[in-house]
Amino acid sequence: MTTLLITDSVFLDHLTPAGHPERPERMRAIGRALDDVAFANLRRESAPPAPIEAAMLAHPEDYVRLIEGASPETGFRFLDNDTSMSPGSLLAALSAIGSAQRAVDAVIGREVANAFVACRPPGHHAERATAMGFCLFNTIAIAARHAQVAHGLKRIAILDWDVHHGNGTQDIFWENRDVLFISSHEMPLYPGSGAEHETGTHGMIHNVPLMAGTDGAMFRAIYEAKVFPRLEAHQPELILISAGFDAHRRDPLANLRLEAEDFAWVTSRVMEIAARTCGGRIVSLLEGGYDLEGLASSVAAHVRELMRG
Numbered sequence: 001m002t003t004l005l006i007t008d009s010v011f012l013d014h015l016t017p018a019g020h021p022e023r024p025e026r027m028r029a030i031g032r033a034l035d036d037v038a039f040a041n042l043r044r045e046s047a048p049p050a051p052i053e054a055a056m057l058a059h060p061e062d063y064v065r066l067i068e069g070a071s072p073e074t075g076f077r078f079l080d081n082d083t084s085m086s087p088g089s090l091l092a093a094l095s096a097i098g099s100a101q102r103a104v105d106a107v108i109g110r111e112v113a114n115a116f117v118a119c120r121p122p123g124h125h126a127e128r129a130t131a132m133g134f135c136l137f138n139t140i141a142i143a144a145r146h147a148q149v150a151h152g153l154k155r156i157a158i159l160d161w162d163v164h165h166g167n168g169t170q171d172i173f174w175e176n177r178d179v180l181f182i183s184s185h186e187m188p189l190y191p192g193s194g195a196e197h198e199t200g201t202h203g204m205i206h207n208v209p210l211m212a213g214t215d216g217a218m219f220r221a222i223y224e225a226k227v228f229p230r231l232e233a234h235q236p237e238l239i240l241i242s243a244g245f246d247a248h249r250r251d252p253l254a255n256l257r258l259e260a261e262d263f264a265w266v267t268s269r270v271m272e273i274a275a276r277t278c279g280g281r282i283v284s285l286l287e288g289g290y291d292l293e294g295l296a297s298s299v300a301a302h303v304r305e306l307m308r309g
């Protein structure tokens, strides 16, 4: 079996103001990296847009309608200081959701071994009813709920290695009993949440704060001690990854010191756990990563490992 890659030019149509780090060039950099012959065996699909109702798997209808109504005809509409919509943003966000759902369907249906979705806008900062941190809808949370609702899965794990805390995913799953949410993130850093004592109503939130300056060796030791045992103990039926690459040493928004090879390592360790617990079923969604060179090399390393699955 192969690895599914879903990406699409629709993700270029979510425009952000000049100088914004979360920009269409991120998609182009990833596209160039994955054009290499090393990725010839990827199964490639374009992004199917989800109906707006799909966002209601993780958000209240009032909030979904508010985002739908905020879509501007020209220019930008700001939802907070750094989160805005352009005319193409709504379709991009819905296509990210549709891609995540399709990736879940393909992995659970055994069409492919695993999947990576290269999409934007990112999603993990979007809370139940708050757009923030460049995010409109929480795509990974919607993917998890989709796996439960459409496929009857129960125990799902979401691993978020974006350098920022996945506050939105934590918010959405705070009171749940079946979805384990593990987030490692630099702390203190935006958005400020993600302390170890934030564990959720039923202990299903597992935060692993990292100090500024954490390098690959420290990251690996912390993952071996604090992340992988908890992930495996959950015995997930599906592993979802909020794959941000802003913990790369070149990233302008954070201060960790990972290299592309560290993302290859963590991918391969998660694949080992997935092989033991859920037949290797992994769906990975792009979150952050704002240095184009660091992002492209890290995504390439991540996908190269997934292709060994």
Ligand SMILES: [Zn+2]
Binding pocket: 162, 163, 164, 244, 246, 287, 288, 289
């Ligand atoms: Zn981030």
